Amino acid sequence: MNVTDPTASGTTTATDPTVTATGTTATGTAATAPAADGGPGAPAPAPGADPFAPSTGAVRVFAGTGLVLLVGAFLVTVVLMLRQSYAGDGAPGPLRELAMWSLSLSGLVGLWAMCLPGDAVGHRVRPGAVFVQYALMAGGPLLAAFDPS
Numbered sequence: 001m002n003v004t005d006p007t008a009s010g011t012t013t014a015t016d017p018t019v020t021a022t023g024t025t026a027t028g029t030a031a032t033a034p035a036a037d038g039g040p041g042a043p044a045p046a047p048g049a050d051p052f053a054p055s056t057g058a059v060r061v062f063a064g065t066g067l068v069l070l071v072g073a074f075l076v077t078v079v080l081m082l083r084q085s086y087a088g089d090g091a092p093g094p095l096r097e098l099a100m101w102s103l104s105l106s107g108l109v110g111l112w113a114m115c116l117p118g119d120a121v122g123h124r125v126r127p128g129a130v131f132v133q134y135a136l137m138a139g140g141p142l143l144a145a146f147d148p149s
Contacts, residue, residue, distance in 0.1 A: 056118045059126045063114035066133045067107065073137045074103055080144040093147035099140045106136035 054062075077099050081092040113129035 053123060054127065056123065056126065059130055060114050063110050063126075063130050063133060066130065066137060067110045067114070070103065070107055070110065070137050073106075073140050076141045077103060077144045080141060081147075084144075084147060092144075095143045095147040099143035099147070102136045102143060103140035106133050106140070109133040109136065 081096050081099070084092045109129050110133040113126050113133060116126075
């Protein structure tokens, strides 16, 4: 950037990219483009927004991971129910339906959290849905394990 030294005779010009002067304006793409790293050209965050909140993409990855883990939780639940069936009177206990409902609702909530467009729900709703997904996923095997039979 060319900066005119006001203390000199008015004709001296210094070329230094690190020099900044007050009262001058920068032109070009670097001056008009917002900084991607949250620097001085970046837009200000919305009031009340958490600057440390995970991005929508990261929350979607956690929702997708929960759907993959749901397969394992389903297998553990089925194994627990079969063990109770063979060990007891030939039928699993009364909480077997709740365990299966918990797993199915976990899948639906996970799909909802992963597939809904970014502007369809608020940012706090999506991480909350992923938390509910994981809680319901853990509830299936726990209900099957503590099922009195």
